[in-house]
Amino acid sequence: MTTSSDPRASTPDRYRQFAQVEARGISACYVEWASGVADDPRILALIDRLPASKRHPTLVFSAARFCGAAPASYVEFAGFLSAHWLEVEAVCLTHDTQTNEAGRCATLLPALAALSGPLALIEVGASAGLCLHPDRYSYRYRSDDGSERLLHPARGPSSVVLECSVSGAVPIPPRLPEVVWRAGIDLNPLDVHSAEDVEWLEALIWPEHEDRRLRLRAAIELARRETVEIVRGDLNEQLAALVARAPAHATIVVFHTAVLLYLDDEAKRRFREQLAALPVHWLSNESQGVVPGIAELLSAMAGALPTAASDFVLALDGEPLDFTQPHGRSLHWLET
Ligand SMILES: C[S@@+](CC[C@H](N)C(=O)[O-])C[C@H]1O[C@@H](n2cnc3c(N)ncnc32)[C@H](O)[C@@H]1O
Known part of the structure; x- marks a missing residue:
């Protein structure tokens, strides 16, 4: 395709x-x-x-x-x-397409919270790192029956509230996961303190999406107060060294959203081989067909139909869990 x-x-x-x-x-x-x-x-x-x-x-x-x-x-x-x-x-x-959408944390959260913590997060293809703060945002999950679940960080309500519609048996967690360490990798990390980088991040938001622009500004404000390291370089070159730096007592999660489409087949193969050899969980949130093996697993799952062709697939350790709207607006949990 x-x-x-x-x-x-x-x-x-x-x-x-x-x-x-x-x-x-x-x-x-x-x-x-x-x-x-x-x-x-x-x-x-x-x-x-x-x-x-x-x-x-x-x-x-x-x-x-x-x-x-x-x-x-x-x-x-x-x-x-x-x-x-x-x-x-x-x-x-x-410039490059480096859209950084904090809203995607709403689709990552149920999978992250289901892992035993505390967590060490490594995001590959982190852009400005706005998805590295899932424990610092508030979340409002709306079910198709009209009910709502509101989740806040341990310190209290966040200045950034992520809204997400859910369908299927989504395991919305009782609380946010504990994150004790976090870092990212990017070919070209964007700097939340740079006016030019922020202007570019705003230009990357699609025209009608005023809610995303407001969320971006709020997430940048938060990220300016919560410094996070983003290593400059290729994810395949930097991953093992970063995993080695994560605290030994933490569950290490390597995650990525809207990144693997930039890799060729050989780079994807190398990435998967590294993940298999490292002591990590792997959480991927990518367009359908981008992660080798996932499309095949989905086609074998009865009833695994996306709500839109543009939906991403969220998978934990290579197992599809749900379809997600590309900017994190909704998620549909799969029956297993
Ligand atoms: C579309 S952005 C997504 C950013 C973030 N993950 C999100 O969902 O908001 C993709 C990012 O991946 C980075 N990237 C692409 N190929 C990469 C590679 N081989 N190694 C590290 N970063 C890469 C780009 O520089 C860009 O910042």
Whole structure:
């Protein structure tokens, strides 16, 4: 299956796939822009001047918005791109898609809390590290029967409240897990204290998602008070050394969300081999089909149907647990 991240796919195919699957039902503006680009030879010619790895719709759209493009019709967007291409191109060449969505913690939490603690968390592909504070956020889980569960950190309600709709027999924990140590790895860690990095993180949020923008700002405020180390480097190169630094008494959890799509098959294989050899639990939250082996397990599970093609799959130690909305807005627990 083509994905918009696949540099081997043609640019029209990547934009069509983005419109039809990844942005569908999530951003009407990006669906319109991506569909428009896919059929617009003039704009495709501009985008094709970029290296294939830099033609991703999220990168090009975020760069355009970083340069001032308004979330308007495709015609206006295409006009903006034509007039400002050199600026947009420069941003694409110097930036990457590093969306950091604290809301994803709401989908990680039930799995994290089910492990015996205390926990040491290692996030690979951490961006600015906003998913490394799951014990410092408050959570509101809403079930499809209308009931609500509110969870707060041990210290009291957080300034960041993550809202998540749940369906299926989600094991919502009685309390948040105890995290005694945390660290991340990223090729290019973003700095919550840098105005430029924060501006880029805001540009990466899709146009209609004002709630996500507000959450990002609140999570950045929190992260500025709670320093967390993010090691610069490739996850395969840095993982073993970081695991060795985690406290011996803690349960080590290596996790990632929206990261493995950036790895080629060989890098994914190496990552899995390392995980198998290390004393860790592995929690993955990735698009369907991205983690080798998971799609096969899902197809063998009766009734394991995502609510949308864009849903991620959350898996613990390679076993699928639930489907999750890509920005953490909902989760659907699987029957086992
Ligand atoms: C889309 S962001 C997701 C950030 C965060 N996990 C979240 O869900 O909010 C993907 C991140 O993975 C990082 N990344 C991609 N490939 C990597 C690699 N081989 N090693 C380390 N980090 C990587 C990127 O730099 C980027 O910050």
